[in-house]
Amino acid sequence: MARMKFLCDAERCIECNGCVTACKQEHEVPWGVNRRRVVTINDGVPGEKSISVACMHCSDAPCMAVCPVDCFYKTDEGVVLHDKDLCIGCGYCFYACPFGAPQFPQAGAFGLRGKMDKCTFCAGGPEKDHSAEEWQKYGRNRLAEGKLPACAEMCSTKALLGGDGDIVADIYRTRVLKRGGKGSEAYGWGSAYGPPTGGAPAAATAPKS
Amino acid sequence: MIHWKPLVGATLGMMVLAGCGESPQQLGQATTYKQGKYQGKPDSRPYESGPSSYSQDKSWQAGDKTGWEKAVKTRQQAQNEYNRAE
């Protein structure tokens, strides 16, 4: 199986925030934390485009590279997960991430950071699958149930695709061809997955050399 | 006369520091799975526990890797609206 990827089609996203709501309700995310958010450029004027953003589960993940206690790990499916028991709440992953995915619930006075929380690609965490501990710390483990991220699965316009990267690319390629080869850029792919390989959607965001 | 001990010490120190770099993270280079642990952190793989009791899809069993992959890929086709509409 190829690695898991997210893709948000800016041509289709209608800023309904359904993905945000689905994520919040599926995982009962703590107050003050949004694992997914929708950002709208040119809001309310002609040329408006919206993009849904969460952790992109990068190939060369900056959060993983800077964590002082090495609490991150990458699964066989390319999903970047972290161990909240190890997290010290230093905020370095938040500094390093280009997408603003890692977030910290306030754990005390003066903005003291608690355990980092971020999108898990609905793959839970290190605890036993489907256990109460896993649910409390990381939310539901849909991947272990043979399901895919709730945000992508319930996206009404199918702007947000999530799952096996090859299938995501296939679906997107078909779509771009059907609409006349237009709007093939995919938000964040350059930053998250590196230079495009054969068959992958064009990255609208050039990777930094 | 050359002071060998400081030189050897400095060289060894630099060699030790060379370890203070980044380790590779790309799939295939970094995803090591040993006895229930990814890169030192405990976690099982998604196909090992099987569908939960309230899951509708019973096409695969716990530990059935190919079955799980097939179930996920089949399910992902629900995101392909051209498949559904045509």
Next chain:
Amino acid sequence: MTAWLVAFALTGFAGIAWSQSQPAAAPAPPATPAKAAPQTFDSVLNPNAAEQAKRQQAQPGNNAPVWRDVRSEKPYYTTDRGVEAGVLIQSGGETWRQRRNNQIIPIGGALFLGAVGIGLLFYLWKGTMKLKERPTGRLMPRFSGFERSVHWTVAITFSVLAISGLVMLFGKYVLLPIFGHTLFAWLTILLKNMHNFVGPVFAIAVVIMFFTFVRDNWPTVRDAIWFAKAGGLLSGEHVPSGRFNGGEKVWFWIGVLGFGVTASASGLVLDFPNFEQTRGLMQLANVVHVVSTVLMMSMALGHIYMGTVGVEGAFNAMKTGYVDEAWAKEHHEYWYNEVRNVATPHASGGPVPVAAPQNKEEGV
């Protein structure tokens, strides 16, 4: 001292003269309406909006202006109330990561280990500098109780911050392979919280320390001579100095004031993330913090070395507040003479106050 005052005064006059020679200030900008800064980048003000509207008419599907906005790091509209939630891609993080992982950690580690190595080699070469003359048994007050309290507040908070900081910076490569993830994370959580709470205490203590010791750390011409002879450290020659010698003054101005204030200021930016400071600022603050603290820790090793094993009697001075007259004459002769000339009772060899500790080496 006088020369410095004159120079200081001249600088002040020059500054006033310069400011008066400036042309009259430009008319004040029109007063901005009193309202909070907009949370999001206004679509109406976005020049790319009109361009995108035109572009998607002319070439449907071509969203180049929008993709430029994506990389612009401006906060666009979002219902998420988080800080910088409207920013789509922040590029500074990657730069910060490369700096930290590929430059700061290896170079900083080499610098710190190098400082430790130099200290060890120097100790093996020179050993403890013993008093050349027999102690007289007459004690002189060197540090008041307040001065010692300030010194040890800074010293203890510094040590806590240095150890926890070193673990957070290098522990992943040094301790983690030995301790394993669980124990190392437990230790680092503890140290990180200590770092966060002890940090502000250090910041305040450093400021108090500056005003406590600045008077006797003012650079003088004598220090130039001291530096020219490297303090007699290598030659063993006797170089007289005031209450603090040139090396101590360098540590005071560069170490305590320079690095101490830089590290405190950047640390406070990182310590309180609830003021909506941006990631870009925190990335910069982190680099400044780590660079200044690694340099400060390397320098502190020299200070700690001289204050403990390097010089006989130096540690007791800060521990008890008193030094032997022989020690004072040998290490700080100008200060010794000044104190004697002031002719306070016990400084001139009179009766030592009852509270003063007895010199253990008396009668050796």
